[in-house]
Amino acid sequence: MSTRTPPSSCSSSAARSAIGGPVVGTAMDVEGQHTPQQVIAGLRATSEGEDLVQLLNPEGQRVSHPRFDLEISPAELRSLYRDMVLVRRSDREAKALQRQGELGLWAPLLGQEAAQIGAGRAMAPQDMAFPSYREHGIAWCRGVDPTELFGIFRGIDQGSWDPLSTGLQLYTIVIANQCLHATGYAMGQRLDGRIGDAETGEATICFFGDGATSQGDVHEGFVWAAVYDAPVVFFCQNNQWAISASLDRQTRVPLYQRARGYGFPGIRVDGNDVLATLAATRWALRECRTGNGPVLIEACTYRMDAHTTSDDPTRYQLATELEEWKLKDPLERVRVHLVREGLAEPEFFDGLAAEADELALRLRDYCISMPAPGPERIFSKVYAESSPLLDAAREDYLAYHASFTDAGSAPGSAH
Ligand SMILES: Cc1ncc(C[n+]2csc(CCOP(=O)(O)OP(=O)(O)O)c2C)c(N)n1
Numbered sequence: 157m158s159t160r161t162p163p164s165s166c167s168s169s170a171a172r173s174a175i176g177g178p179v180v181g182t183a184m185d186v187e188g189q190h191t192p193q194q195v196i197a198g199l200r201a202t203s204e205g206e207d208l209v210q211l212l213n214p215e216g217q218r219v220s221h222p223r224f225d226l227e228i229s230p231a232e233l234r235s236l237y238r239d240m241v242l243v244r245r246s247d248r249e250a251k252a253l254q255r256q257g258e259l260g261l262w263a264p265l266l267g268q269e270a271a272q273i274g275a276g277r278a279m280a281p282q283d284m285a286f287p288s289y290r291e292h293g294i295a296w297c298r299g300v301d302p303t304e305l306f307g308i309f310r311g312i313d314q315g316s317w318d319p320l321s322t323g324l325q326l327y328t329i330v331i332a333n334q335c336l337h338a339t340g341y342a343m344g345q346r347l348d349g350r351i352g353d354a355e356t357g358e359a360t361i362c363f364f365g366d367g368a369t370s371q372g373d374v375h376e377g378f379v380w381a382a383v384y385d386a387p388v389v390f391f392c393q394n395n396q397w398a399i400s401a402s403l404d405r406q407t408r409v410p411l412y413q414r415a416r417g418y419g420f421p422g423i424r425v426d427g428n429d430v431l432a433t434l435a436a437t438r439w440a441l442r443e444c445r446t447g448n449g450p451v452l453i454e455a456c457t458y459r460m461d462a463h464t465t466s467d468d469p470t471r472y473q474l475a476t477e478l479e480e481w482k483l484k485d486p487l488e489r490v491r492v493h494l495v496r497e498g499l500a501e502p503e504f505f506d507g508l509a510a511e512a513d514e515l516a517l518r519l520r521d522y523c524i525s526m527p528a529p530g531p532e533r534i535f536s537k538v539y540a541e542s543s544p545l546l547d548a549a550r551e552d553y554l555a556y557h558a559s560f561t562d563a564g565s566a567p568g569s570a571h
């Protein structure tokens with residue numbers, strides 16, 4: 157490709173196609189209007205761009221959107237805020253537990269609460285979610301207790317919840333792999349005739365990151381989902397970074413516009429706006445349940461902490477970038493809105509703070525007293541059914557384990 161163009165953007169005006177021409181549907185051409193630096197800066201804007209769906213701006217004011225609106229009661233608004241506060245508190249507690257050696261690793265969600273609570277609360281009980289490894293807010297909405305996530309991050313199990321009864325598949329570490337799983341599952345929903353009604357039909361929602369969009373699995377998932385009209389919402393949390401690789405290393409067009417090339421709609425929402433995320437995801441899931449899937453949603457947000465607790469973002473992220481995003485904090489704008497509009501009393505905030513403290517204490521108590529699993533567990537949790545080979549390996553390993561006189565020094569001991 158001979159022409160290199162500035163990277164894509166969360167601001168539609170900055171986008172150009174990979175061959176250098178303007179992208180259909182964008183407001184203006186780049187040349188003569190923006191320097192490459194301005195275009196890159198535009199990548200990180202959630203509050204700009206004419207095609208960004210936003211219903212609550214960073215200042216906490218309701219704004220209207222011609223296509224998406226939301227009738228929401230004060231009680232529902234408080235409930236969304238409560239979800240975000242409690243999910244953030246669990247996330248912060250998990251990080252502290254990791255720093256104290258109680259968890260092996262943690263993948264923080266700080267900054268992505270609105271994207272996840274909006275999407276999670278848009279789901280109906282019969283819908284199925286396919287997460288990656290940072291979807292703690294989705295787990296919360298599906299009724300999976302944060303303690304269930306701790307087993308994975310303490311390294312003692314591979315996920316302990318029931319995907320069928322919760323409507324949440326297990327975490328996936330292999331980047332983008334869940335896009336194939338989700339597409340296959342959604343194709344099954346269609347083949348089983350479980351779609352057709354916006355309320356009672358079923359849909360699938362698949363969560364992945366901006367970095368994942370460069371994986372072949374996303375492409376394959378998009379193609380199969382499109383040509384089989386699979387009822388799947390592809391929900392991309394564009395948090396601007398894939399570990400240390402910034403968005404301009406993934407794409408030359410805004411990610412939501414890629415849907416067009418596959419033949420399904422793509423929507424870009426302010427991922428720090430819980431109302432916009434809820435409205436757009438509700439719409440997309442209803443489309444899928446009706447039989448009009450798939451849909452791509454790009455939620456523009458920001459990872460306000462490290463990629464994981466093993467990462468040091470100060471090596472590659474500018475502090476000023478983080479400071480800019482703090483002004484778009486997903487919780488703060490709802491809090492300001494609730495206060496300014498008189499939709500919540502001080503007692504509500506005090507009660508919520510106490511509830512968050514209680515939750516954090518419960519999580520900590522659970523984590524530090526989590527029982528270590530026996531050495532046989534890795535043999536019972538990988539395959540659905542045993543085999544002679546597996547039986548032999550288990551017997552060998554248990555005998556080896558038993559040969560240690562000091563049980564605490566045996567391989568596989570948690571302490
Ligand atoms: C197939 C594969 N390649 C590489 C990795 C290592 N890896 C873990 S997370 C990550 C970045 C993912 O970034 P993104 O999709 O933007 O998700 P985010 O972590 O930002 O939520 C990479 C490359 C992996 N887990 N799987």
Ligand SMILES: [Mg+2]
Nearest residue numbers: 365366397398
């Ligand atoms: Mg990312």
